Amino acid sequence: MESLSNKKKVLEQKPLNLAERMYLPAIVKGLGTTMSHFFKKSSTIRYPEQEREFSINWRGMHSLKRDEEGRERCTACGLCALSCPAEAITMIAAERKPEEKELYREEKYAAVYEINMLRCIFCGLCEEACPKEAIYLDGPIVPSDYLRKDFIYGKDKLVEAPLEK
Amino acid sequence: MDINFVIEKFLLVTILFSISLVIAMYSTYAERKVAAFLQDRLGPDRAGPFGILQPLADGLKMFMKEEIIPSNASKWLFMVGPGLAMLCACIGTAVIPWGQDLTINGRAVPLQVTDINVGVLYLFGVVSLGVYGVMIGGWASNNKYSLLSAIRAASQNISYEVAMGLSIIALLLMTNTLSLKEIVAQQHGWHWNVLYQPLGFIIFMVCSFAETNRAPFDLPECETELIGGYHTEYSSMKLGFYLFAEYINMFVSSAVMATLYFGGYNYPWMDTVAGMVSPNTAALIGTVVLFIKIFAFIFFFMWVRWTIPRFRYDQLMNLGWKGLIPLAIANIIITGIVIAVVNKF
Numbered sequence: 024m025e026s027l028s029n030k031k032k033v034l035e036q037k038p039l040n041l042a043e044r045m046y047l048p049a050i051v052k053g054l055g056t057t058m059s060h061f062f063k064k065s066s067t068i069r070y071p072e073q074e075r076e077f078s079i080n081w082r083g084m085h086s087l088k089r090d091e092e093g094r095e096r097c098t099a100c101g102l103c104a105l106s107c108p109a110e111a112i113t114m115i116a117a118e119r120k121p122e123e124k125e126l127y128r129e130e131k132y133a134a135v136y137e138i139n140m141l142r143c144i145f146c147g148l149c150e151e152a153c154p155k156e157a158i159y160l161d162g163p164i165v166p167s168d169y170l171r172k173d174f175i176y177g178k179d180k181l182v183e184a185p186l187e188k
Numbered sequence: 189m190d191i192n193f194v195i196e197k198f199l200l201v202t203i204l205f206s207i208s209l210v211i212a213m214y215s216t217y218a219e220r221k222v223a224a225f226l227q228d229r230l231g232p233d234r235a236g237p238f239g240i241l242q243p244l245a246d247g248l249k250m251f252m253k254e255e256i257i258p259s260n261a262s263k264w265l266f267m268v269g270p271g272l273a274m275l276c277a278c279i280g281t282a283v284i285p286w287g288q289d290l291t292i293n294g295r296a297v298p299l300q301v302t303d304i305n306v307g308v309l310y311l312f313g314v315v316s317l318g319v320y321g322v323m324i325g326g327w328a329s330n331n332k333y334s335l336l337s338a339i340r341a342a343s344q345n346i347s348y349e350v351a352m353g354l355s356i357i358a359l360l361l362m363t364n365t366l367s368l369k370e371i372v373a374q375q376h377g378w379h380w381n382v383l384y385q386p387l388g389f390i391i392f393m394v395c396s397f398a399e400t401n402r403a404p405f406d407l408p409e410c411e412t413e414l415i416g417g418y419h420t421e422y423s424s425m426k427l428g429f430y431l432f433a434e435y436i437n438m439f440v441s442s443a444v445m446a447t448l449y450f451g452g453y454n455y456p457w458m459d460t461v462a463g464m465v466s467p468n469t470a471a472l473i474g475t476v477v478l479f480i481k482i483f484a485f486i487f488f489f490m491w492v493r494w495t496i497p498r499f500r501y502d503q504l505m506n507l508g509w510k511g512l513i514p515l516a517i518a519n520i521i522i523t524g525i526v527i528a529v530v531n532k533f
Contacts, residue, residue, distance in 0.1 A: 047390075050496060057226045057495040067230040 082145045084162030085138055085176075086183055090128055093186035096157035099133035103149035103158055111142035112149060128155075136181060140165050140174040196297050204281050204301065212435035213243040215486060219435075222490040250428035258330060258421050265328035270422065270429035273321025277436035280314045283307040284443050285369045287453045287475035290468050299475060300369060307368035308356060311444060312349070315399055318437065319345040322408060325430065326418035338418040340501065341408030345399055347508040352395035354516035355388045358523040359448060372452035377459065380451040387519045389449045391512050396441040398508070401434060403493035407501055442485035446478060453478040 042048050068075050077083070088096050099116035117134035119127045126132075149158050168174060217232065217240070224231030232239035257266055287299035304310055319342050326338020359381055363371050375381055382389045398405040409417035419430045446452060453474030455461075462470040499507070 050492075053495045054491060057491065060228055061222075061225045063228055065224070065228050065230050067228075069230075069233075 082147050082150075082160040084140075084165050085143075085149070085158055085160050085181055086162050087133075087136065087178065087181045088157050088159060089183050089186065092125070094126060094128040095132060095182060096128055096155045097133045097136065098129040098131045098155055098157075099136070100131075100154065102152040102154060106148040106152035107143075108146060108148065109142045109144045111139045111144075113137050113139075133178070136178050138176050138181065140176055141171060192295060196295075197301060200299070200301055201282075204286075205278060208278060208281055208436050208439055211439050211486075212432055213247070215435040215438060216246065216431075217243045218486070219490050219493075222487065223494050226491070226494045247428070250425045253424040255424040255426070256421075260330045261421065262328040262330065265324050266421075267426070269321050269325030269328055270426045270433070271321075272324060273318060273433040274429045274436070276314055276318040276321060277433040277440065280311060280437075280440040281443065283310050283368050284440075284447055285372050285452060286478060288467075288471040290471050292468075298369075299471065303367060303369045305365075305367045308360065308366045308371075308448075311368075312353060312356075315437075315441075316345065316349055318399075318433070321430075321433065322418050325422065329418075329421035331421050333414045334418050334420045337408050337410065337414040337420075340414075341401065341418055344401075344405065344407055344504060344508075347505060348395040348398035348405075348512070351391055351508055351512035351516050352399065354513060354520060355391035355395065356448070358388045358516070358519045359385055361520070361523050361527055368447055368452075372447055372454065375451040375454050377454055378451075378456050380449065380454070382449040385449065385519075385523070387515065388523075389445075391516050391519065392449065393445060394507075394512060396445060397489070397492070398504070400437040400441050400489075402438065402489055404496040404498045405504060406493075406498055407504060438486060438489050439482065442482045442489065443478075445485055446481035450481050452481075 090096050099114050101114065101116075104110075104112040104114060113135075114133045114137070115135040116131050119130050119132055145160060147160055150160055165174075220242070221231040221239075223229075232242040235241040235245045257263055282301040283304060285298070285300040285303070289296045289298050291297070322341045322345075323338045326334040326336075326341070329335070359371075360366065362381070362384060363374055365371060365374075371381075397403075401408050409419070414420070419427050422430060453471075455474070455477045458470070458474065461473060465473070
């Protein structure tokens with residue numbers, strides 16, 4: 024039968040000829056290959072000083088966004104938690120008091136918002152589910168830690184820094 | 189014996205000893221750098237400019253590590269092993285002529301610790317003693333895997349010693365002497381032995397790869413089959429000595445190859461150069477040339493290591509006994525016939 028892709032190769036198993044059995048020509052060829060790499064530019068990135076740029080669709084640590092007036096966008100609707108396949112997100116909603124108008128955009132806000140980074144699979148569904156554009160996975164790599172409890176990130180680590188006035 | 193002789197030999201031995209150690213030290217650094225460059229990486233570059241203090245950092249680390257002697261090990265032999273490996277690696281440099289004679293205050297000072305008339309045999313003896321360090325280390329560890337690895341190392345070294353010895357016989361037929369100084373002197377200028385004995389050189393080189401336990405013949409050390417190899421139980425600087433001895437061995441065998449086949453301190457048009465500078469300078473230029481050859485060989489060792497995958501053990505034995513030994517014998521016969529024919533006419 025004719026193959027669809029034409030990528031099929033028939034493997035030949037001829038006995039080695041004298042030059043091949045002597046190894047040396049093949050070794051010289053191999054030495055040539057490695058020597059050509061000796062003069063190539065190295066692809067090393069000197070990490071602490073130099074960082075690799077992430078691709079535009081990179082999904083890193085979550086951040087809870089603020090609006091243009093510096094108020095938290097999240098209204099604790101729970102859609103992110105609902106859409107999360109790993110069930111990493113939990114939250115407790117609270118009602119905004121009149122004096123907190125500059126802090127939260129809507130009447131309801133997330134008093135507690137926690138993401139368990141050990142469970143999170145960085146699928147980005149929370150980002151997609153959010154109707155308020157409050158959560159984005161645009162942060163850096165989640166740093167390592169020693170204790171499991173330290174991987175439960177609360178609002179202190181997730182919310183963006185307040186706007187400079 | 190006159191006092192100048194003692195001073196001169198003492199100085200020479202000290203200098204050679206420190207050169208061997210420094211070169212071995214920086215071979216570890218060069219190895220990592222060469223490996224990195226061959227693999228499109230950078231290699232160590234944190235300790236000092238370009239990472240040149242890396243060997244010191246590695247050495248310090250080795251010394252600071254906890255030293256463990258297994259409770260059932262044969263303690264005395266366990267300690268002797270690395271020392272023996274190191275000693276055998278270091279004494280090989282004694283017979284290599286490092287340059288032409290220097291003239292200091294009217295005294296001819298040979299740049300060779302000793303010109304014994306069995307120089308080649310001495311070298312072979314010392315090299316084959318090196319396997320005792322490995323063997324004793326593997327035995328004294330009281331670890332089956334170490335012992336297996338040591339036996340592998342021993343049989344590998346002995347097998348390749350045979351081919352090495354046979355390959356050198358063809359060279360000795362030509363040179364008619366066992367003194368290294370004499371052999372180098374005969375290669376004056378361009379008459380390098382490698383041009384007359386290319387096959388012998390290739391056999392000798394392959395065997396020295398095996399003798400120094402370098403890739404593709406680095407079978408005594410094997411993480412996959414025998415844990416770490418013969419030095420599995422070693423820690424701290426005792427392990428360091430074993431690794432270090434390998435690098436000194438590499439330096440010595442590079443020096444031997446350069447001396448026997450690549451003309452030692454001889455270089456083309458050396459008579460023209462010698463006519464232009466003072467005799468002492470000319471001798472020192474020769475020494476520099478020899479070291480360039482040695483460094484080229486060391487680089488070649490590393491280049492091969494990062495190119496060719498290691499052999500399987502039966503392939504190694506196959507190559508040694510069925511490949512190299514018959515080739516070496518054929519080389520002897522051909523050389524003998526050619527010499528007989530040339531002498532006849």
